[in-house]
Amino acid sequence: LAKTTQPISMDSYEGQEVNITCSHNNIATNDYITWYQQFPSQGPRFIIQGYKTKVTNEVASLFIPADRKSSTLSLPRVSLSDTAVYYCLVSNSGGYQKVTFGIGTKLQVIP
Amino acid sequence: KAGVTQTPRYLIKTRGQQVTLSCSPISGHRSVSWYQQTPGQGLQFLFEYFSETQRNKGNFPGRFSGRQFSNSRSEMNVSTLELGDSALYLCASSLDGQAVYGYTFGSGTRLTVV
Numbered sequence: 170l171a172k173t174t175q176p177i178s179m180d181s182y183e184g185q186e187v188n189i190t191c192s193h194n195n196i197a198t199n200d201y202i203t204w205y206q207q208f209p210s211q212g213p214r215f216i217i218q219g220y221k222t223k224v225t226n227e228v229a230s231l232f233i234p235a236d237r238k239s240s241t242l243s244l245p246r247v248s249l250s251d252t253a254v255y256y257c258l259v260s261n262s263g264g265y266q267k268v269t270f271g272i273g274t275k276l277q278v279i280p
Numbered sequence: 281k282a283g284v285t286q287t288p289r290y291l292i293k294t295r296g297q298q299v300t301l302s303c304s305p306i307s308g309h310r311s312v313s314w315y316q317q318t319p320g321q322g323l324q325f326l327f328e329y330f331s332e333t334q335r336n337k338g339n340f341p342g343r344f345s346g347r348q349f350s351n352s353r354s355e356m357n358v359s360t361l362e363l364g365d366s367a368l369y370l371c372a373s374s375l376d377g378q379a380v381y382g383y384t385f386g387s388g389t390r391l392t393v394v
Binding site: 201203205210211212213214215218256258260261262264265266267268269270271272273 | 284311313315320321322325335336338368370371372376377379381382383384385386387
């Protein structure tokens with residue numbers, strides 16, 4: 170599995186757009202990129218997944234450049250309730266693989 | 281459909297005791313993974329079960345064990361509890377364990393060892 174690197178923490182003011190970038194230099198051709206969000210004392214929850222270019226849903230957007238060596242999770246106009254830890258995962262459908270979530274990025278939204 | 285159910289939600293145990301945590305996955309899901317989360321450590325993989333078989337194990341001592349039943353429900357057991365075992369224990373349910381298809385996590389069991 171491709172190793173991922175993301176910032177440990179970020180701060181943002183309410184109403185701003187937040188971009189969290191994840192590096193995955195060794196991503197394989199059939200790998201997908203998935204992001205999870207975790208609130209304190211809860212389990213992580215799936216928020217978005219993509220393979221290339223751009224994916225958007227009601228929660229976030231995911232931007233993946235052509236070389237796919239990184240991806241950026243974009244949260245539009247964050248609110249205090251977006252304060253959470255965000256994890257980036259890389260995986261494929263080639264069978265079961267042990268997945269590590271790492272430490273993630275702790276986003277603190279400031280009023 | 282019902283989500284992933286973990287019981288109990290909170291637990292306080294004394295050093296040296298043992299504890300059993302339970303996880304009921306989403307109906308139809310055959311894979312259950314267990315994670316330990318302590319402050320600043322992220323999610324540490326414990327083990328994964330699929331169709332009653334342990335397929336993978338993390339780097340935890342043998343005091344940590346688990347099993348899965350024919351209805352896919354899973355239990356994990358920690359024997360001879362230590363203070364350092366205090367953590368949030370999370371289980372993740374998935375169809376076949378492949379991360380690409382997404383995991384659904386339970387709310388976790390908060391274990392405090394005193």
